[in-house]
Amino acid sequence: MELSRALEQHIAVLGESGSGKTVLVSAFYGAAQEPGWANQKQFHLLADRVGEGNKLHQNYLGMKNSDRLPATTRFAATSYSFSIKLMHGAASKAAAAQPFQALRLVWHDYPGEWFDGDVSGPEEARRRVDTFRELLGSDVALLLVDGQRLLDNVGEEERYLKALLTNVGNNLLSLKDELLDDGKPLVEFPRIWLLALSKADLLPDLDVIGFRDLVVEKAAGEIDHLRSVIAGLVEDSDALSVGEDILLLSSARFEAGRIEVGERVGLDLVLPLAAMLPLERHARWVARQNVQSKVAENLLQGVGPIQEVLSGVLSGLPGPFGKLWKLVGPNVNLLTDWATERLREANAEASAKGDHLRAVLSRFGIDLDDAERDRVLMRSLR
Numbered sequence: 001m002e003l004s005r006a007l008e009q010h011i012a013v014l015g016e017s018g019s020g021k022t023v024l025v026s027a028f029y030g031a032a033q034e035p036g037w038a039n040q041k042q043f044h045l046l047a048d049r050v051g052e053g054n055k056l057h058q059n060y061l062g063m064k065n066s067d068r069l070p071a072t073t074r075f076a077a078t079s080y081s082f083s084i085k086l087m088h089g090a091a092s093k094a095a096a097a098q099p100f101q102a103l104r105l106v107w108h109d110y111p112g113e114w115f116d117g118d119v120s121g122p123e124e125a126r127r128r129v130d131t132f133r134e135l136l137g138s139d140v141a142l143l144l145v146d147g148q149r150l151l152d153n154v155g156e157e158e159r160y161l162k163a164l165l166t167n168v169g170n171n172l173l174s175l176k177d178e179l180l181d182d183g184k185p186l187v188e189f190p191r192i193w194l195l196a197l198s199k200a201d202l203l204p205d206l207d208v209i210g211f212r213d214l215v216v217e218k219a220a221g222e223i224d225h226l227r228s229v230i231a232g233l234v235e236d237s238d239a240l241s242v243g244e245d246i247l248l249l250s251s252a253r254f255e256a257g258r259i260e261v262g263e264r265v266g267l268d269l270v271l272p273l274a275a276m277l278p279l280e281r282h283a284r285w286v287a288r289q290n291v292q293s294k295v296a297e298n299l300l301q302g303v304g305p306i307q308e309v310l311s312g313v314l315s316g317l318p319g320p321f322g323k324l325w326k327l328v329g330p331n332v333n334l335l336t337d338w339a340t341e342r343l344r345e346a347n348a349e350a351s352a353k354g355d356h357l358r359a360v361l362s363r364f365g366i367d368l369d370d371a372e373r374d375r376v377l378m379r380s381l382r
Contacts, residue, residue, distance in 0.1 A: 006083070006102040009274040012135040012190055015144030016164060017112035020198040020251065022059070022070050025080055025107055027251035028267050029053065030060020038087055043360055048081040048104070056080070063252060064261045079134060080107040084271070086356045103360075105274055108135035115167045129178040136179075139278040141190040142247070143168065145215070147199030158218035165222035169229040176233060185235035187298050192281055193230065194245040194273070200265050201250040207375035212246045236295040239285040244380035245277070266376050272364035277379070284382075343369070 013021050031037060032045035047053025059070035084103040114128050135141075145164065153160045180186065197203070197211050206214070215223070223243040231237035250265035282299035285291055291299070343365040350359035371377035 006104045008104040008106060009278075010106045010108060010135065010138035010140075011270065011274045012108045012110060012138040012141040013144065014110045014115070014141060014168065015112055015198065016115045016146065016167070018072075018148075019112060019144040019146040020249075021109050021112065021144065022072070023063075023251045024198065024249060024267065025109065026056045026059035026070055027063070027261060027264060028107075028270060029056040029080075029082065030064070031261065031264065031267065033057055033060075041360075042087050042356060042363070044085040044087065046083050046085055048083055052078075052080060060261065063259045067257060067259045069259075078109045080109070081105070082107065084360070086360065103271075103275065105271060106138075107270075108138060110135065115164075115171050129175055132175055132179065135190070136186065136188055138190045139192060139282075140274055141193045142196045142249075143193055143243075144196050144198040144249070145211075147197055147202040147250075150197075150214075151202055157214060161215060161219035162222050165219055165226050169222075169226045172226075172229050172233065179233065186233055187235050187295055189230075189234045191234065191240050191299075192245060192277060193226075193242040194247050195243050196247040196249045196266070198249050199251075199254075200248040201253045201263070206248075208246050208248050208378045209375060211248065212378055215243070215246075236292045239282075239291050239295055239299060241281065241380050241382065244382060246378040247273075248376045266371070269367060269371055269377060272367045275361060276364050276368055281380070 013024070015021055029045065029047065032041075038044045047056065062068040062070065082105045084105070086102070110131060145161070149160045149164075150157055177183075195211075195215060197206070200206070200211075203211075227240070227242035230242055231240055234240060247269065248266050250263075251261075251267065253260040253263040278299075286296045286299055343362045347359055347362040347366060350356075350362060368377060368379070372379060
């Protein structure tokens with residue numbers, strides 16, 4: 001995450017062609033343009049590139065009003081940039097003291113065709129490497145498991161799951177020499193890889209526990225192999241989570257000839273996951289005190305600013321890296337064991353004081369807790 005007056009966070013979305021990536025980002029943005037959405041969330045979600053926002057909104061309206069899916073994209077590597085604009089602005093005194101006043105989300109969409117087959121030549125091979133380099137700054141990666149493909153392989157789900165995970169691993173292996181400079185492992189790399197069931201509406205009886213159990217039962221070895229491949233790309237593989245966090249995602253409820261865009265699952269968690277999951281996970285990893293110093297420093301670049309805004313909720317976590325070893329360990333449980341109660345108190349207090357940025361961030365944490373209770377999300381305890 002890059003730090004300026006806007007805190008920029010990156011999320012990578014990866015999945016085979018047809019897994020629903022374009023539909024997901026269109027529904028994510030389009031729903032935020034509906035009347036009443038901003039009042040509920042207390043912020044506006046705006047596309048930084050107007051034309052791109054209009055296209056995503058058009059896709060969404062096509063689903064909503066005409067039951068029409070967006071046109072399929074092929075080999076289209078797109079990074080969408082969204083800004084979060086607080087409805088009431090930031091409280092003036094609080095804003096002046098805070099390390100950032102706004103949030104920006106960059107959503108990297110990696111073409112599914114590059115998981116399905118070989119590149120057509122040197123130019124496409126170069127584009128594939130360049131595209132992957134663009135998403136290296138992401139803290140979180142969503143690896144999509146296509147609900148339709150699971151339905152197509154009922155009783156033999158391992159055929160699809162093994163192929164998917166193997167293809168992703170092989171794709172990363174093919175990029176390894178291009179990504180590593182002089183063979184040196186990467187410090188900056190997505191270190192939290194969630195498995196996300198896209199088109200979850202097609203499997204209404206499968207909650208996040210059931211999805212986790214299905215994947216583990218059918219493809220545990222392939223998950224381990226993918227983790228080992230990713231571990232071979234990064235410095236300090238102890239600070240890595242692959243397939244330990246699970247999410248259900250659905251852009252809408254799809255029926256024969258009808259699309260109900262108001263019945264989404266998990267999409268409202270994209271912003272909370274990008275903001276809060278690295279905060280709790282990175283602090284936990286660093287607190288073990290066996291993470292190498294330059295990796296720890298990189299992990300904490302985004303922890304400090306958010307912690308500072310949430311001061312009083314996560315009090316004691318370090319800002320400057322030099323205070324890390326003394327302060328972070330005893331306070332890591334504030335990110336987990338006491339999170340719900342403390343975040344709800346902070347949210348109520350911030351709302352009452354008009355501290356809108358703090359209210360939004362604490363609400364993000366509450367949203368993740370609520371999603372776990374509803375069995376839409378499962379977060380790793382490691």
